[in-house]
Amino acid sequence: MEDSAHSMKKQHILLTGGVGSRLWPLSRKSCPKQYLPLIQGKSLFQLCIERNAGLVDAGIIVGNKENYMQSRTQASTDLRINYDEIIEAVPKNTAAAIAFAALATDPEDLLLVTPADHVIDAGDTYEKAIIQAFELAERGAIVTFGVKPDQPETGYGYIEHKGLEVLGFKEKPDQDLAEKYIKAGNFLWNSGIFCFQAKVFLEALKQFEPEIYEKSRIAYEARQKDFLPEHESKQIPELSVDYAVMERSKNIKVVSADFYWSDLGSFSAIYDYFKLHELGSFDNSQNLILNSNKHVELPHVSEHIYVETEDAVLLVDKNQTQDVKQIYNSLKKSHPDLI
Structure with missing residues (x-):
């Protein structure tokens, strides 16, 4: 042994x-x-x-x-x-x-x-x-x-x-x-x-x-x-x-x-993790701003996630982030260059 x-x-x-x-x-x-x-x-x-x-x-x-x-x-x-x-x-x-x-x-x-x-x-x-x-x-x-x-x-x-x-x-x-x-x-x-x-x-x-x-x-x-x-x-x-x-x-x-x-499989999971660990950029209405160098204002919106890249912007409700997969799947057909 x-x-x-x-x-x-x-x-x-x-x-x-x-x-x-x-x-x-x-x-x-x-x-x-x-x-x-x-x-x-x-x-x-x-x-x-x-x-x-x-x-x-x-x-x-x-x-x-x-x-x-x-x-x-x-x-x-x-x-x-x-x-x-x-x-x-x-x-x-x-x-x-x-x-x-x-x-x-x-x-x-x-x-x-x-x-x-x-x-x-x-x-x-x-x-x-x-x-x-x-x-x-x-x-x-x-x-x-x-x-x-x-x-x-x-x-x-x-x-x-x-x-x-x-x-x-x-x-x-x-x-x-x-x-x-x-x-x-x-x-x-x-x-x-x-x-x-x-x-x-x-x-x-x-x-x-x-x-x-x-x-x-x-x-x-x-x-x-x-x-x-x-x-x-x-x-x-x-x-x-x-x-x-x-x-x-x-x-x-x-x-x-x-x-x-x-598994950080969704933006809501990222939101929860960042909130818990005091990471990321949250505004006064508890919106999470991700990957943006710009000043972002989101009036009348709370607990949303704003995501920016060079060629795309996403704004999604923290409780609806499962919809992102459907967006991804539809872009496969309509805008494959974006995925």
């Missing part, structure tokens, strides 16, 4: 695939939300590397051919540990992305898998949760992180649990159901952060989704340096890790996380 413990590395697997369509016009195909300098001049990608650097031995950035140069540029500013790269030819969702990373590491290695576009208040509670997850993963568990909810949020999936045991994964609920979950007291937000041994994940994927496992392996083995091949990648079925493994394995444990977490 002593020897394997020495050779077992802790690896940070950083998934950078998101587009962030709900944060248009800030987030574009050319600069997805994880690379925007949103928080005190730093991007979510950079903050993710920073908060995990002291907890792991090495890492792998899984990106795609559209965004890998941005990852390289931003990662080079603060790398205390060495990150390898896997560059996808076509995005195939998280089951395949994590499979590539697991194939690139030693079977015994412990993988901490995180999206690059979430915001977390790192500190003792975060560190404790990660250490607990590594200990459970070392004993063969597939670990997910559940965040203690502070409101009946309808934009997140939920995990029903009893202690470390997962009783079930729940889809994004409507308002009534979200309120029931909060009242019940044993539901956590599904954070999309995971921890497991590489071999344990690959065995589970092989068991539940043999085709994803096999086609991912073929694509991985045909890679050229860091680049995965297009033809082989296109054969891989597209599925999230939640559907492929998490919701089907009997081997899941959940670490209940008390740290502040948000």
